[in-house]
């Protein structure tokens with residue numbers, strides 16, 4: 001396909017001759033009203049009605065046992081790993097192709113990553129690759145799985161649902177059960193994505209969502225920890241609020257805690273955004289279908305949801321024939337004012353993770369060189385399908 005064709009197509013979709021960004025939020029619902037109401041109440045900080053309401057909205061929408069709002073998605077993931085019992089010097093398996101926050105959350109725990117390959121089906125952690133890595137490199141002891149070479153305990157598996165496309169969760173659940181590993185889902189990008197009818201982030205013991213400015217809904221900055229049981233949700237709320245034991249005036253904290261609670265003013269934004277989510281999801285599916293039709297008979301392959309899943313199509317993506325075609329397309333579209341982006345560089349290429357353990361990364365390297373993200377802001381004119 002000629003790069004001009006893509007540029008024309010995108011300009012036509014967005015009906016604009018200006019710079020077209022990758023993803024921007026919109027606040028056409030009750031955002032202003034709720035935020036003003038929040039300011040008038042003076043409860044703008046870590047206590048307030050909107051936090052509880054936003055947590056209930058997310059718990060109802062996702063079907064998790066309990067949801068706890070946090071300052072951002074990385075904080076939600078950090079708290080999830082803490083509650084999953086990850087300790088200093090533990091190893092945690094995750095995918096090499098991800099946004100850096102996944103690996104950083106492990107680092108905050110004092111744990112170390114093992115980078116494993118992705119599946120071409122989901123672009124997320126490959127269950128077969130995890131099973132192979134463990135088979136070759138781990139042994140099951142009375143303390144759980146241990147890395148044969150380093151002697152470190154392997155504690156958890158953290159898949160990430162790339163661009164909103166759910167990973168193969170049944171297979172990952174099986175590997176985790178076999179090896180006594182805890183499954184924690186980085187669902188930062190996948191609010192509104194379902195794996196065989198289950199919302200992403202609710203299959204593992206914990207899931208983490210992000211409400212950063214470029215995600216499907218935003219609270220300015222924010223995150224949500226999804227818990228699979230009520231007890232963990234209560235504990236999560238406790239540790240994210242400095243582990244303070246409730247008392248009218250005494251300061252007593254019964255364990256090491258975080259200051260990770262989402263401020264009420266951000267939650268006010270979240271409550272209004274949640275009301276728009278179904279509409280955004282419909283608009284994003286519509287947009288994805290239009291891209292899919294455009295690329296159907298071209299040399300560029302549009303990334304679609306796996307057959308077992310329903311994706312939120314957070315970021316639309318195509319796979320180029322090779323790195324040269326990718327670079328040419330990136331260059332042309334960005335110069336033409338249509339923002340496109342390559343995928344993240346693999347984690348082990350970053351200086352702080354270059355010496356981390358890793359498996360074979362054939363698929364991750366293939367897609368790293370070929371993926372391009374396309375403008376994905378929901379188009380307002382589109383009617384729900």
Ligand SMILES: *Cc1c(COP(=O)(O)O)cnc(C)c1O
Pocket residue numbers: 072073074075098099101102160186188189210211212221222223
């Ligand atoms: C956005 C994102 C996060 C972290 O979210 P923040 O709210 O920015 O901390 C984590 N993991 C992935 C894969 C993300 O895309």
